[in-house]
Amino acid sequence: MKIISTTGTKGKTTITRALSYIIKNSGGTTLRVDTDGHYINEKQKSTLQDSRNLFVKAPTVCPGKYLITMKKYFPNFTAILESSVGSNGVHGLGYGFHDIGIFTNVFEDHLGMGHLQKKSDLANSKSFIFKRINDHGFIIFNADDKYVCSQLKKVPEKRKATLLPVGINFKYFNIKNHLSKNGEIITLLDNFIIIKSKNKIEKILDVKKIDWTFGGIFLPSIFNLMFIIGGLYAFNGKKITKKDLTLIRNYKLEETGGRLTMLKNKKNVKILVDYAHEKYSLREIAKLGKKLKRNPKVNRLLGVVRLAPDRTDSVITETGRFISNSYDDLIIYDKIDGINRGRFVGKNCSITREIGEVSSIFTKGILKNKKRGLVENIIIEENAIKRASQLAKPGDIVVIICGDNHKKTIHYIKKYFKASFIK
Numbered sequence: 001m002k003i004i005s006t007t008g009t010k011g012k013t014t015i016t017r018a019l020s021y022i023i024k025n026s027g028g029t030t031l032r033v034d035t036d037g038h039y040i041n042e043k044q045k046s047t048l049q050d051s052r053n054l055f056v057k058a059p060t061v062c063p064g065k066y067l068i069t070m071k072k073y074f075p076n077f078t079a080i081l082e083s084s085v086g087s088n089g090v091h092g093l094g095y096g097f098h099d100i101g102i103f104t105n106v107f108e109d110h111l112g113m114g115h116l117q118k119k120s121d122l123a124n125s126k127s128f129i130f131k132r133i134n135d136h137g138f139i140i141f142n143a144d145d146k147y148v149c150s151q152l153k154k155v156p157e158k159r160k161a162t163l164l165p166v167g168i169n170f171k172y173f174n175i176k177n178h179l180s181k182n183g184e185i186i187t188l189l190d191n192f193i194i195i196k197s198k199n200k201i202e203k204i205l206d207v208k209k210i211d212w213t214f215g216g217i218f219l220p221s222i223f224n225l226m227f228i229i230g231g232l233y234a235f236n237g238k239k240i241t242k243k244d245l246t247l248i249r250n251y252k253l254e255e256t257g258g259r260l261t262m263l264k265n266k267k268n269v270k271i272l273v274d275y276a277h278e279k280y281s282l283r284e285i286a287k288l289g290k291k292l293k294r295n296p297k298v299n300r301l302l303g304v305v306r307l308a309p310d311r312t313d314s315v316i317t318e319t320g321r322f323i324s325n326s327y328d329d330l331i332i333y334d335k336i337d338g339i340n341r342g343r344f345v346g347k348n349c350s351i352t353r354e355i356g357e358v359s360s361i362f363t364k365g366i367l368k369n370k371k372r373g374l375v376e377n378i379i380i381e382e383n384a385i386k387r388a389s390q391l392a393k394p395g396d397i398v399v400i401i402c403g404d405n406h407k408k409t410i411h412y413i414k415k416y417f418k419a420s421f422i423k
Helices: 012-025 048-055 063-073 119-125 175-180 219-235 242-250 279-291 313-323 357-369 381-391 406-417
Strands: 002-007 030-034 037-040 043-047 078-082 098-103 133-142 162-166 185-189 192-196 201-206 261-264 270-274 301-305 329-332 375-377 397-401
Touching: 002 012, 002 219, 012 030, 012 078, 012 219, 012 242, 030 063, 037 048, 037 063, 043 048, 063 078, 098 219, 133 219, 162 175, 162 219, 175 185, 185 219, 192 219, 201 219, 201 242, 219 242, 219 279, 261 406, 270 279, 270 406, 279 301, 279 313, 279 397, 301 381, 313 357, 329 357, 329 381, 357 375, 381 397, 381 406, 397 406
Parallel strands: 002 078, 002 098, 030 078, 098 133, 133 162, 162 185, 270 397, 301 329, 301 397, 329 375
Antiparallel strands: 030 037, 037 043, 185 192, 192 201, 261 270
């Protein structure tokens, strides 16, 4: 049994799903655990709601809880686990050590919950990815993120782990020293992801040929690709096979998976669906939307956005202020709508939320800084998407941040926009 565990603020689910798909289709037996449930050989066996009902936690909190049953029926398999910050708590990871640990980034997420008051607290809470590395395991990490790099001191020396830094500028990691000691790095050179050592550069993949990088212009997707390649490189004993590369090129993000899904209707309105949930990712997806506009001077970018109820008032307000001018027009809905979700009472924090409360605070934050454009607060997700379909004009781009049920979000988009997936 091998365990690959991924943590961080953004990219976890995409990386976990891609690695599972590639390892399974290369002939392996896989257990995948991500935000939507657990899967055996890419077939879903339980859902997010099943996990909440049985364990009172998301699947990604203590993801190792699925290992015992898997081990009983499949003695030799690879577990590809998405591990959220909750795995640092009393529930733990549910296993001892992982063979490959991937740490993507640290952004402002879950701040204000318990001891998580600063980004450094969040980085510390995710440091299990370094602490729990197995003997001679691989640590793949974002060397452009100072909070990730700040936790490297927690890698146990006695485990003799291999460090595989991923980055563009390596601002927070001494790559000169790393390379001088026969280390390797994963980076980008002339639109190619490369693996570089002291005396060698190996070209791996042209990012422009992967459709979910949108022609190589979406940096978050490029980072996810580098982490995926790092995971495969470690898994295969420091090599990338031709089959790996074929499978990476063929891999498509799930249409109902809530990550970078694109639809289009007969009026040439494009709808970009994503799961962005903090201020930087909400701004980055807006930047991508603007680049996709057919005519930047005429067409508009409309955002249908929301935030989770476990954020503090100050985080919600600051997020609104931060993204306010990234979109031409904004519609804000609420996860707590009295239909899909009711009153929120935090189990790990003192926050409680009523119907429409989060969207109201979010809207006020947006209005504090927005210079022009439409801002509407529509509590119910379906009604917000319906309103967006009424406002969108030919050539416009609509960014929709999906709700708890990604399939339901896609259903609403198809219903009101009369849209279909772009193949």
